[in-house]
Amino acid sequence: MKKIALLSMDVEEWYHLDYIADRQANDLSMIDGLDCFLELADRHNVPTTLFTLTDLLKKVKVRLLAASQSGHEIALHGTQHKRPLEMSLEEFEEDCHQGVKAIKEELGIVPVGYRASCFSFDRERLDVLKDSVGMEYDSSRINFDAHPLYGSIDMSDFNQKSECLFVSENFSEFEMPTVNILGRNLPISGGGYLRIFPWWFLSFLIKRYIRKHKLFSIYIHPFEMSSKVPPKVPKLDTKTNFRFKYNIKSVPSKMEKLIKLLKSEGYEFMTYKQAHEYFSTEGDS
Numbered sequence: 001m002k003k004i005a006l007l008s009m010d011v012e013e014w015y016h017l018d019y020i021a022d023r024q025a026n027d028l029s030m031i032d033g034l035d036c037f038l039e040l041a042d043r044h045n046v047p048t049t050l051f052t053l054t055d056l057l058k059k060v061k062v063r064l065l066a067a068s069q070s071g072h073e074i075a076l077h078g079t080q081h082k083r084p085l086e087m088s089l090e091e092f093e094e095d096c097h098q099g100v101k102a103i104k105e106e107l108g109i110v111p112v113g114y115r116a117s118c119f120s121f122d123r124e125r126l127d128v129l130k131d132s133v134g135m136e137y138d139s140s141r142i143n144f145d146a147h148p149l150y151g152s153i154d155m156s157d158f159n160q161k162s163e164c165l166f167v168s169e170n171f172s173e174f175e176m177p178t179v180n181i182l183g184r185n186l187p188i189s190g191g192g193y194l195r196i197f198p199w200w201f202l203s204f205l206i207k208r209y210i211r212k213h214k215l216f217s218i219y220i221h222p223f224e225m226s227s228k229v230p231p232k233v234p235k236l237d238t239k240t241n242f243r244f245k246y247n248i249k250s251v252p253s254k255m256e257k258l259i260k261l262l263k264s265e266g267y268e269f270m271t272y273k274q275a276h277e278y279f280s281t282e283g284d285s
Helices: 032-043 054-069 089-107 123-133 192-196 199-210 238-245 248-264 272-281
Strands: 004-011 049-052 073-076 137-142 159-162 165-168 171-176 178-181 184-187 215-220 268-270
Touching: 004 032, 004 054, 004 272, 032 054, 032 248, 049 054, 054 073, 054 089, 073 089, 073 272, 089 123, 123 137, 137 272, 165 272, 171 215, 171 272, 178 199, 192 248, 199 215, 199 248, 215 248, 248 268, 268 272
Parallel strands: 004 049, 004 215, 004 268, 049 073, 137 171
Antiparallel strands: 159 165, 165 171, 178 184
8 A cells, every 4th residue: 555645724714713712803814824835735746635614715716726727626624614513413414515515616626525623523424424415535533532622433334444544335534643642642633733843743753653654644724824923812811822823933844844754754645535536446455
């Protein structure tokens, strides 16, 4: 089996973060981080997957069309960044159908993959995604129970093809990687962890992981790649402000180092759709 790396972005604004309550309080956009991300990916000839929030489609339509023509994949991240576990099954199914319809109408693309906001997901919603919405893959699973918003997905009847890949018939579940430190799982998959950890520590953990496994996923957000200064948000407590802004300027250089590290270790970059198709035809070896 090839060594495969999956690089993705959750296309959303900074105010969609769940720990920022007054999400529309500031008109500042940091979506330019999408441009920075795509420029980096294209410079290194790396295809990516863009899990897109559809209430931003009109704002990013031109960017997404250009990205799709350059070999990047457009997937679904929901309509308004509402956590799926806060929705009923019926509401979740309708949200997915609306999202798929919006991407098809705006971009002429039918998305086949999904990632839940805040990894807020469970098996019931996975079955809706697979059986009722018609998705081919999901990327909403992370084995990290210390985070209060993350869900848990029962994969017991799926075939586990690798550390972070579960397959059932023509559907794939891609788990975000973690490493076990002193009996606790620690995420190394991106987002705040990429920002907060110093590169020497993060690269140590990633090297430890990728030298044992053949599939590695990482995700990022536009505000973490933006050239703009994060806004001052009223009534944001010290801990939340730290999570939002700490070490944010280090992200672009870390992303570049990460791409180079994965390539040096023999990893081939694919979109999630390409990886799903590859594993659908690959044997269990």
